[in-house]
Amino acid sequence: MNIAFIGLGNMGAPMARNLLKAGHTLHVFDLNQDVLAELAQLGGHVSASPKNAAAQGELVITMLPAAAHVRSVYLGEEGVLAGIRAGTPAVDCSTIDPQTARDIAAAASRQGVDLADAPVSGGTGGAQAGTLTFMVGASAQLFGQLQPVLAQMGRNIVHCGEVGTGQIAKICNNLLLGISMVGVSEAMALGNALGIDTQVLAGIINSSTGRCWSSDTYNPWPGVVETAPSSRGYSGGFGADLMLKDLGLATEAAKQARQPVILGAVAQQLYQAMSLRGDGGLDFSAIIKAYRN
Amino acid sequence: MNIAFIGLGNMGAPMARNLLKAGHTLHVFDLNQDVLAELAQLGGHVSASPKNAAAQGELVITMLPAAAHVRSVYLGEEGVLAGIRAGTPAVDCSTIDPQTARDIAAAASRQGVDLADAPVSGGTGGAQAGTLTFMVGASAQLFGQLQPVLAQMGRNIVHCGEVGTGQIAKICNNLLLGISMVGVSEAMALGNALGIDTQVLAGIINSSTGRCWSSDTYNPWPGVVETAPSSRGYSGGFGADLMLKDLGLATEAAKQARQPVILGAVAQQLYQAMSLRGDGGLDFSAIIKAYRN
Amino acid sequence: MNIAFIGLGNMGAPMARNLLKAGHTLHVFDLNQDVLAELAQLGGHVSASPKNAAAQGELVITMLPAAAHVRSVYLGEEGVLAGIRAGTPAVDCSTIDPQTARDIAAAASRQGVDLADAPVSGGTGGAQAGTLTFMVGASAQLFGQLQPVLAQMGRNIVHCGEVGTGQIAKICNNLLLGISMVGVSEAMALGNALGIDTQVLAGIINSSTGRCWSSDTYNPWPGVVETAPSSRGYSGGFGADLMLKDLGLATEAAKQARQPVILGAVAQQLYQAMSLRGDGGLDFSAIIKAYRN
Amino acid sequence: MNIAFIGLGNMGAPMARNLLKAGHTLHVFDLNQDVLAELAQLGGHVSASPKNAAAQGELVITMLPAAAHVRSVYLGEEGVLAGIRAGTPAVDCSTIDPQTARDIAAAASRQGVDLADAPVSGGTGGAQAGTLTFMVGASAQLFGQLQPVLAQMGRNIVHCGEVGTGQIAKICNNLLLGISMVGVSEAMALGNALGIDTQVLAGIINSSTGRCWSSDTYNPWPGVVETAPSSRGYSGGFGADLMLKDLGLATEAAKQARQPVILGAVAQQLYQAMSLRGDGGLDFSAIIKAYRN
Known part of the structure; x- marks a missing residue:
């Protein structure tokens, strides 16, 4: 599957590596050039912006430090929602406040994009070992789409209810x-x-x-x-x-x-x-x- | 075994009943005449004071509401230490502060009596069903003596260390x-x-x-x-x-x-x-x- | 003086009335039509937007419920900064977080407007009686400009330091x-x-x-x-x-x-x-x- | 006046010195021999016990570190209540719990002694300068008796109500x-x-x-x-x-x-x-x- 993966920090980078190992094609973006170079060596395709990455994904995954980053990565001029095609599922794995998660999902929804929140527990160790727990807020249908991919990065994929309930x-x-x-x-x-x-x-x-x-x-x-x-x-x-x-x-x-x-x-x-x-x-x-x- | 049992409230009464069922001879004391009458009907011997009860026991058990009661039942003129024979083991199942437990044990020790503290958890239900947990502070030797009797009133008999550690x-x-x-x-x-x-x-x-x-x-x-x-x-x-x-x-x-x-x-x-x-x-x-x- | 006064709630309305009494010309704005009508009866000029009010003031005063309102009243398309002339002093009397106060002052500064924060204490009683305390964060020069006008609405006008320190x-x-x-x-x-x-x-x-x-x-x-x-x-x-x-x-x-x-x-x-x-x-x-x- | 003064620590010693300066005859007791020697040099009479001191006072004053000391100084075998004459007023200036203050006053009352509690504020500086505040729990009559003497050690002598209210x-x-x-x-x-x-x-x-x-x-x-x-x-x-x-x-x-x-x-x-x-x-x-x- 073509996956856009945005945010390659201590958690995001090992998660992305697990998806590469599982055979997916990754379109990656981060502000840190070093980690982009590293992912490129592993076969990832480096995108120029969240918008560009999203445009090429059949699925968008984001993993960012805080709500301000999530807002700008999704809603910015060069953001995910500027590039993503209607109908493409998306999941934000950042840990942020539930209201921001709901606000961004509402914005996504207005252009036909179904966005889940799926914060994780398990730390960097779990991210590397692929044993994270994902707490997923999503419609039943979206959860069904996401579950197999998340299971390549984690061990427990828990459906918590509608968007926001993961947070x-x-x-x-x-x-x-x-x-x-x-x-x-x-x-x-x-x-x-x-x-x-x-x-x-x-x-x-x-x-x-x-x-x-x-x-x-x-x-x-x-x-x-x-x-x-x-x-x-x-x-x-x-x-x-x-x-x-x-x-x-x-x-x-x-x-x-x-x-x-x-x-x-x-x-x-x-x-x-x-x-x-x-x-x-x-x-x-x-x-x-x-x-x- | 002849056991002095002092304190027959919501917890003490069912504990005493379990000991009677197990075949022990009980010398009981409480300020409440009704519960004494009830225990007498079940075969218990009513004593006139903690002192009298203790004088007849091969083991003394107390179960009282608070530290002030424990102090007076052990140290009072008509108290346990006024009647107990040197060498008789004793155990206080009340929940009180560790310092009082240690103080009374020290007083007991001065007349050759080894006193344990053994507060319980499990509530009145556990007291009736004989499934209490006893947290026992006692020397290893005293713990060995008490363990079989406590096991007739509870399920988990835990040795926590020296006297006071139960509390x-x-x-x-x-x-x-x-x-x-x-x-x-x-x-x-x-x-x-x-x-x-x-x-x-x-x-x-x-x-x-x-x-x-x-x-x-x-x-x-x-x-x-x-x-x-x-x-x-x-x-x-x-x-x-x-x-x-x-x-x-x-x-x-x-x-x-x-x-x-x-x-x-x-x-x-x-x-x-x-x-x-x-x-x-x-x-x-x-x-x-x-x-x- | 021509003063733009935006935000005519329980606090703002009596403050504006005191300025009218003091002889100023007021250009007022609020979302509540009733209070606008009332101020108009007292001689105030009703503006169609914060932008319009600000365009006509030699001084802009705002008194709003929370940071979100302050943001939109200053930074919105129809906001104060869209209408105010460079060099016009402005003061926000709302109680909000210091960071928002500083952010908006920075935005104002970029277009030549010196903005103070001046939250009050004294309640609606103090607002009516003109006995409020103003805690003012402003440059010494701006404080000097604001002081006489604030003194027509309050009794203690305290200079706390640079912008943000009032909050x-x-x-x-x-x-x-x-x-x-x-x-x-x-x-x-x-x-x-x-x-x-x-x-x-x-x-x-x-x-x-x-x-x-x-x-x-x-x-x-x-x-x-x-x-x-x-x-x-x-x-x-x-x-x-x-x-x-x-x-x-x-x-x-x-x-x-x-x-x-x-x-x-x-x-x-x-x-x-x-x-x-x-x-x-x-x-x-x-x-x-x-x-x- | 003959005054028994018991407890000559950081607070009690300077308080006693102020009473000596005011011309009273002091019968002093403390466990610390050095401070007794010092008070003796200033004209105080050293007593062998709280009992002996109390026996010679027309008024008893105590100033002790905590409730346990107050209990033993008043109720012990060699304590104040063993020596004091019925009708002699007494005042405890220690800071202790109100219940102990009331308990000891009740014991004193049973032998005809009216006891007040009068904890102080003002620290060692106030004790030396004679500027302490006394918060006095006493009957109106006892307060009237104590007030002039306390005023030689402090500046504010406040009547708080019955015994215990000082604490x-x-x-x-x-x-x-x-x-x-x-x-x-x-x-x-x-x-x-x-x-x-x-x-x-x-x-x-x-x-x-x-x-x-x-x-x-x-x-x-x-x-x-x-x-x-x-x-x-x-x-x-x-x-x-x-x-x-x-x-x-x-x-x-x-x-x-x-x-x-x-x-x-x-x-x-x-x-x-x-x-x-x-x-x-x-x-x-x-x-x-x-x-x-």
Whole structure:
């Protein structure tokens, strides 16, 4: 299939490579010339603009850092909607606010283009291994079209509802994830301060009502889970500044929906304070450092 | 075995009944004459005081509402330590602060009595069914003595470390549980306000990084988990005022350990506000009502 | 002086009336025909668009509900910048985020227009009485030009620094105001619950280190300050939903500046929860209702 | 007058010296022999126990670090109540929880002793200069007896109501003070990050609705108030660990009264985190360091 792929950063580039491996023809665009050169060597066709790439795709995929980029890549003069043919499906894999996703889908729809939002989880590791989870907001028909292609980049392709619900699912999950990680950090640090063995404490929590992914799979206390970033100096994993971005999206969406998110707002501020202390590049489980001296 | 059992409330009475069923001889004490009469009918021997009960037991078990009661039942003039023989093992199943547990164990130790703390989880349902979890703080030897008897009242008998660690394990787990439940409530209510189907959202969270007991087993959104209190009007389950008590124990222990617990303190206050609104008798998952109109 | 006045809502209309009273010629625009008719009766000239109004003014004043309106009123096809002559001073009295204020000033500057931001405090009462406070972000020269005209609508005309600093001053003050009001509410409700007379407590606080405007001038406990909204059922005053808007601006600006505001974020969420309960139309001191049963 | 004075720490010693200067005969007790020797040199009579001191006083004054000390000094075998004559007035100037104050007053009352609580504000500087504020919980008659003596150690002698209300007034004021100081810190740090001059910002706040003691008298931004601890490296003043203690008393009293204090609980945790970072010995306005890098 001819696929236009726009946005070749830490996530987009390995995703595009997986599509090349699967035998697709890729028309790629990015502002970074180095990554374009690299994709060209792997067989990709370099386009001069999102518009040009979109004009040649039977499917358009975008993977961009934030809403402002998505807006300009789709709606700009040299953007996707200026080049895409009516009837061509498109999917934006960026993590952005649900309202922008819906606004751009509405703009696409006015020219006969069905646009899905499909943010991912799984990080750069998942992008390379092709094991990402895609949370897809799309009509049933569009989901059916996208599913086989997304499955070449990921393992779980989840249909969340109409366009925008992919973003909603992601920010709600990550809102809870951020809260849980701070909660596990407080529980582990408190247990340690009170004198229980942290390995024992984690074992009890993990077989009790406190159990959660942040405790049983990604425990922030070093040594509890050998494969977790906490056991290798909080390197790799999901950066604290990315968690901060997602908590910002969640609280902003909550503000627009006039919905309170009290612990979520506190968690966001705690990650902001962590970033201010210079630790935004560490894995997000390093928030536990705020609870230890 | 001759067992002194002191404290026959909503939890203690069914626990005592399970021990009677298992064939033990019980010497029981409580301030409530009705429950004493009921236990007597089942074959229990009514004692005039904790002292008298303890004098006749080869093992002493206590199950009391709060630290003040534990103090007076053990240390009072007519208390356990006034009657118990040196060498008799004892176990307090109340949920109290770790420091009081340690203080009373130290007092017991001075007269040759080895005292364990073993708070439970599982609620009145678990007490009746004999499926409680016991989190036991005790020497290895004492744990070995207690284990067979506790197993007649519960399913999981977990050794947490020295005396006091049972309480630590419980309050750390419940600190995290309280935070998680508020977190799930915020995520579910936000998702609903933004327009995703709550059943779909819960499914995504439960197979993703937000998964936790409060979401997959005890989801606060009605209808998501059919067996959860949220699906029956928030009746039964674990009362919000009990969660408030446990969060109070956790933040108090944190204060004494000079350890911050930021989200835990906010969760405590949210449960306090819920109690002020008159909802303290509902299941603790009803905290989600603060997020819906 | 010929003044273009755009935005005649609850604040703008009485401000415009004060300028008419002071003898200026006003060229007015609003989407609401009724208020235009009313201003016309008072001698105002109705313009067909912001562009037309601006074309006829020696000074342009705008007073709009939010950043989106300011953007479109200045930058739209029929907007101020399409009609204004180079060299004409302009001042936006709306309360918006500092970045938008700076962006629009930059756009104005590119066509030779010096634009100030001058958000106000004092409410509709102050607008009618001409006793508003203006927090002005402008060059020293522009401030000098604006000062005499602003003084016909307000009592305190404060120069905060370059453009944008008016907005910064307002959101920082109101961030603190929101926090203080919640703090006073907690202190008064706690004192009452513990058994001190609230009048006595307020007196002590007001002569001690807890003293603040929210306690000595605007105390949320009914009867403590006879002129405060709390003494008349929380009617009138500064609406809770307006405080919520300002806290939203503050936390959003903080996010962009990567600056934590922990209590501010919690205060915002508490006002959001108040709004969800249906009390957003009450004076913002009614937040104390969350602390009383 | 013969006065028993028990507790000669950083606050008690200078208070006792002021009473000696005023011509009273003092019977002093403390565990610290050095300070006893010093007071003896100034003419004080050293007693062997609180009991002995109390036996010789026409008035008993105590000034102790925490509730546990107050309990033992009054109720211990060698305590005040073991020596005091019925009818002798007594006043405890310690800052403790209101319930303990009331409990001890009730015990005193049973033997004919009228006990007041009278916690102070003003710090060691105020103790030395004799300019303390006393917040007095006492019957009107007892207040009348105490007032002249307290006035020899302080400037403001405020009658708050019956016994216990002195403590209530102090913890409610300091709850608000802690919240205000964090609020001012967030507002000043945010303003600075957004680009307004901090001196200008403080000026605007201080003449607007955000004004409070923490901003106009004790501003945490260095250089804004020349006499504030922030302008001398956060030395001197009111230590962060003392604020932490008072916030702990407030949240504990709130818990017992089943009263939520949401911002108060967060402020307590922020001071706990500050203490964990090793800054508990700085003035409490140094909380602003958490908001700056």
